[in-house]
Amino acid sequence: xxxxxxxxxxxYIELPLGxxxxxxxxxxxxxxxxxxxxxxxxxxxxxVMGPRNGWLGGDGDQWERGPYWIDGxxxxxxxxxxxxxxxxxxxxIEWAIKSQQPNGYFGPLTDYGPEPGLQRDRAxxxxxxxxxxxxxxxxxxxxxxxxxxDLLLKYFRYQLNTLPQKPLGHWSFWxxxxxxxxxxxxxxxxxxxxxxxxxELGDLIHKQTFDFKTYLTTEAIISRFNNMHGVNxxxxxxxxxxxxxxxxDISDVQSVKTGLQLLKHYHGFPTGMYGADEMxxxxxxxxxxxxxxxxxxxxxxxxxxxxxxxxxxxDHLERIAFNVxxxxxxxxxxxxxxxxxxNQVKISRDIRNFDINHAETDVLYGFLTGFPCCTSNMHxxxxxxxQHLWFxxxxxxVAALVYAPSVVNLKxxxxxxxxxxxxxxxxxxxxxRFTIQFEKHxxxxxxxxxxxPKWCSSPKISINGHSQAVDxxxxxxxxxxxxxxxxxxxxxxxxxxxxxxxxxxxxxxERGPLVYALKVDGKKxxxxxxxxxxxxxxxxxxxxxxxxxxxxxxxxxxxNVKEHFKVVKQHISKDVYPWxxxxxxxHIETVxxxxxxxxxxxxxxxxxxxxxxxxxxxxxxxxxxHKIVLIPFGCTILRVAEFPVIRN
Numbered sequence: 001x002x003x004x005x006x007x008x009x010x011x012y013i014e015l016p017l018g019x020x021x022x023x024x025x026x027x028x029x030x031x032x033x034x035x036x037x038x039x040x041x042x043x044x045x046x047x048v049m050g051p052r053n054g055w056l057g058g059d060g061d062q063w064e065r066g067p068y069w070i071d072g073x074x075x076x077x078x079x080x081x082x083x084x085x086x087x088x089x090x091x092x093i094e095w096a097i098k099s100q101q102p103n104g105y106f107g108p109l110t111d112y113g114p115e116p117g118l119q120r121d122r123a124x125x126x127x128x129x130x131x132x133x134x135x136x137x138x139x140x141x142x143x144x145x146x147x148x149x150d151l152l153l154k155y156f157r158y159q160l161n162t163l164p165q166k167p168l169g170h171w172s173f174w175x176x177x178x179x180x181x182x183x184x185x186x187x188x189x190x191x192x193x194x195x196x197x198x199x200e201l202g203d204l205i206h207k208q209t210f211d212f213k214t215y216l217t218t219e220a221i222i223s224r225f226n227n228m229h230g231v232n233x234x235x236x237x238x239x240x241x242x243x244x245x246x247x248x249d250i251s252d253v254q255s256v257k258t259g260l261q262l263l264k265h266y267h268g269f270p271t272g273m274y275g276a277d278e279m280x281x282x283x284x285x286x287x288x289x290x291x292x293x294x295x296x297x298x299x300x301x302x303x304x305x306x307x308x309x310x311x312x313x314x315d316h317l318e319r320i321a322f323n324v325x326x327x328x329x330x331x332x333x334x335x336x337x338x339x340x341x342x343n344q345v346k347i348s349r350d351i352r353n354f355d356i357n358h359a360e361t362d363v364l365y366g367f368l369t370g371f372p373c374c375t376s377n378m379h380x381x382x383x384x385x386x387q388h389l390w391f392x393x394x395x396x397x398v399a400a401l402v403y404a405p406s407v408v409n410l411k412x413x414x415x416x417x418x419x420x421x422x423x424x425x426x427x428x429x430x431x432x433r434f435t436i437q438f439e440k441h442x443x444x445x446x447x448x449x450x451x452x453p454k455w456c457s458s459p460k461i462s463i464n465g466h467s468q469a470v471d472x473x474x475x476x477x478x479x480x481x482x483x484x485x486x487x488x489x490x491x492x493x494x495x496x497x498x499x500x501x502x503x504x505x506x507x508x509x510e511r512g513p514l515v516y517a518l519k520v521d522g523k524k525x526x527x528x529x530x531x532x533x534x535x536x537x538x539x540x541x542x543x544x545x546x547x548x549x550x551x552x553x554x555x556x557x558x559x560n561v562k563e564h565f566k567v568v569k570q571h572i573s574k575d576v577y578p579w580x581x582x583x584x585x586x587h588i589e590t591v592x593x594x595x596x597x598x599x600x601x602x603x604x605x606x607x608x609x610x611x612x613x614x615x616x617x618x619x620x621x622x623x624x625x626h627k628i629v630l631i632p633f634g635c636t637i638l639r640v641a642e643f644p645v646i647r648n
Contacts, residue, residue: 002394004191006199007245011309012391012399015410017142018078022386024405024425025578029326029382030080032577036333037367038076038379039085041069044334044367045375047117054108054123055132056095062108063119065376066092067131072379074135078142079386093139096132097147104158106151107132117372117535125171129155130178133185152189160201168208177232179209180239184303187245202246212239213252216259223266226355230276230289231373233263234296241304253308260316269342270500270508270515270641271633272319273297277339277354277362283503285642286604288339288354288362291374294324295381302388305401311451311475314401317385318453318513322427325381326579326634330365335541336378338362338370343605343640345520347543349527350603359533365637366540389422397447397480403432403493412446418483426493427513428569428578428585428632434489447480450491455512460492497565497588499558505611506642507553509565509588509630516588516630517639519581521547543638550599551592551628552609552644565590584631593623593646611645 003009022030033039042049049069052060070092077085100106108123133152140148159182168175175182183205190198214221216237221227237256244252267274267283275281277288298320305313329336337347339354339362349360356362361369368375390408391399398412398420407421417439424432438444452459452472461468461477464487470477479489495512502508509516522543529536557564566589576583599606633641 001191003187003245004194007187007190008248008307009394010245010307012306012393012401014141014306014388015390015392015408017075017138017387018081019410020386020390020406020408021079022404022406023422024574026382026386026404026406028577030076030386032331032333033072033076033379033382034080034082034085037375038069038073038333039082039088041073041376041379042088045372048372048376054120055092057099059110059112059120060115061118061120062111062123062128063121063125064128064131065119065372067128067135068373068376069379070135071131071138072377072381072383074138074142075383075387076379078138079383089139093136096136097151100151100154103161104154104156106155122171126159126168126175126182127172127178130175130181130185134181137185137188149189149192152185153193153195156186156189156198156201160197160204163201163204163208168205174232176208176210177229178235179205180236180242180300183209183239183242187242199246202243206239206243206246209239210236212236212259213255216240216255216262219262222259222262225281226279228276228280230274230278230280230293231296233274233276233280234293234300237297238300238304241307245307253310256304257310257312268502270502270510271323271342272316273324277356279355281355285342285503285506285608286344286353288341288352289324290339291328291336292377294320294328295378295384298325298381299384302384305388306391309474309476311401312454314451315453315455315513317388317402318427319515321381321385322513323515323633327636329378330541331577331580335365335367336374337365338374341604342642343608344636345545345549345605345638345640346600346603347522347541347638348603349540349542352602352604359536361533361536361540364540364542366537368535368537369540370536390420393447393449395447395480397449397478399449399451399476400432400434401449401451403427403451413444416441416444416446418444418446425574425585430493430495430512432491432493434491436483436485436487436489438485441485443482443484445480445482447478448483448489450477450479450489451475452477453493453513455495455498455510456493457496458494460494462490464488465490497561497567499561502642504608505645506608507558507611507645508642509590511567511586511588515633515641517633517636517641518549518551518643519547519584519587519629519631519636520545520549520638520640521581522638545638548594549605549638549640550595551626551640552595552598552646553590553592554625555645555647557591558645579632579634581631581635581637584635586632588630590628590630591625592628592643593625595644595646596623598644605640608642609644612647 052058054062055066112120240252273289275287301317419437
């Protein structure tokens with residue numbers, strides 16, 4: 001469903017939840033979520049997710065954590081067609097519906113006194129409702145339950161009547177920064193109902209939202225440390241583009257593009273994230289990046305891609321998904337890091353140079369280490385990524401804008417059902433195969449849109465083995481033809497090793513959407529928390545490096561990438577989990593020199609050597625060259641991903 005006037009039409013159209021199914025390694029990720037914390041958080045975290053939760057009518061946690069969990073559990077349940085998981089989500093849906101008051105308010109209503117480990121106050125805060133709005137929107141997408149439309153219409157009338165007296169910042173400041181999620185659902189409901197008051201409400205919400213347009217385009221502000229909470233930025237940067245649907249002002253879109261460039265320059269990491277631990281903290285590769293920021297930035301990019309069709313957002317989305325997500329959550333989908341580091345050479349319980357330290361637990365792998373918000377919020381990453389692989393188009397076609405093994409069911413052309421199967425080992429491999437299947441028709445004409453990433457300089461495309469002309473416009477190839485049952489489209493996205501410059505003129509190694517990092521072995525140890533630290537869980541995991549990490553690249557290697565960076569692929573079974581060092585399907589061999597002066601400092605990689613000053617020393621010229629192996633960042637735990645350059 002596209003936008004109703006006067007809203008600006010969306011470039012692409014989201015499909016109903018459940019239309020897209022994961023396959024291959026992506027399905028494995030979702031199954032691990034089901035068998036891990038996503039499917040069992042009520043058992044693993046009963047004090048918050050159990051029957052006392054305020055979103056189930058209890059006197060326990062009233063705030064964001066319950067809705068956070070369901071915001072990931074519900075799409076996972078419907079993508080996997082899991083009756084077990086659907087049954088876990090339903091009580092939350094039913095209670096939300098039944099909680100609605102005569103004035104339209106819904107959700108927990110009563111504040112309670114403090115209790116360790118729970119957030120029992122601010123029950124009426126606007127912010128947690130925004131998470132539940134996303135849940136209800138997804139539930140309607142999967143079920144068409146008309147009760148959701150009635151609930152939302154009544155609630156949005158309540159908002160329109162109440163916000164003038166109790167604005168977004170009345171109970172807490174969080175809603176002022178995260179209101180784009182609220183506005184997004186308001187416009188979604190307008191497209192279904194056509195109720196004009198929703199446009200009025202949208203303007204009111206936008207007026208009370210933090211001014212991200214100014215923030216994102218003011219270099220003097222965005223460049224500073226401590227200028228914004230990292231998760232607020234991840235959620236809020238889409239605000240100008242969400243409102244662009246009403247304003248029609250292209251400067252709203254451009255403000256986000258400008259802001260992302262400034263963020264990359266002043267705070268950016270090669271993975272697509274930025275230094276914010278918790279406040280914005282610069283681009284030093286030992287600064288932290290929060291897991292909540294990653295999944296929320298992914299969701300923002302997904303929404304901005306739908307509205308604008310700008311493929312830069314898809315490139316950015318893949319970069320986070322394929323590098324950050326698999327490295328910051330363990331393979332069992334239970335333990336995770338609150339903060340991760342780009343150059344992460346030791347994981348220990350020590351104080352680090354972060355904006356905040358939660359009893360020195362922030363980089364540990366643990367269930368509740370750092371802060372519990374990420375335990376509750378990490379679940380939305382992969383399911384919503386899956387939901388945004390495919391789109392319908394306004395020309396009655398289909399678009400593959402983000403790539404991963406999957407299958408989609410939708411209607412094309414004059415409303416003919418089609419199934420398209422996407423077979424690939426992307427992002428490790430360059431080949432993506434699409435097979436088109438009609439159940440009752442021999443042939444149907446419709447346009448098929450394919451995204452060409454900016455990093456791909458020479459894409460190739462064929463139909464049934466016959467090469468096609470490649471005509472890329474705004475990062476998209478459109479093949480508009482009569483498609484026959486069984487047609488196979490093969491897309492080849494050539495991946496070359498490239499180097500990019502980062503903090504202190506360091507170099508990162510990239511190939512396609514993947515960042516590559518030095519493979520550092522580590523000794524893993526499990527520890528128990530004492531009773532006084534039980535709020536961080538029962539156990540945590542540390543890693544002590546057992547192989548050298550302090551390598552730099554020579555200037556000669558950096559200048560001759562094709563000669564000095566060799567790509568090596570190894571076959572692994574499709575049943576093997578690919579996102580760990582021992583299973584890495586691909587690695588890059590190169591040479592480096594170990595830098596004796598670059599040592600551990602404060603239990604981290606010491607100050608980053610500047611690539612322009614590591615030069616001229618006879619000591620460095622005499623150091624031997626070593627063969628080093630780089631593996632995908634997403635396969636690492638200990639690593640170096642930003643390397644000094646040793647000038648001749």
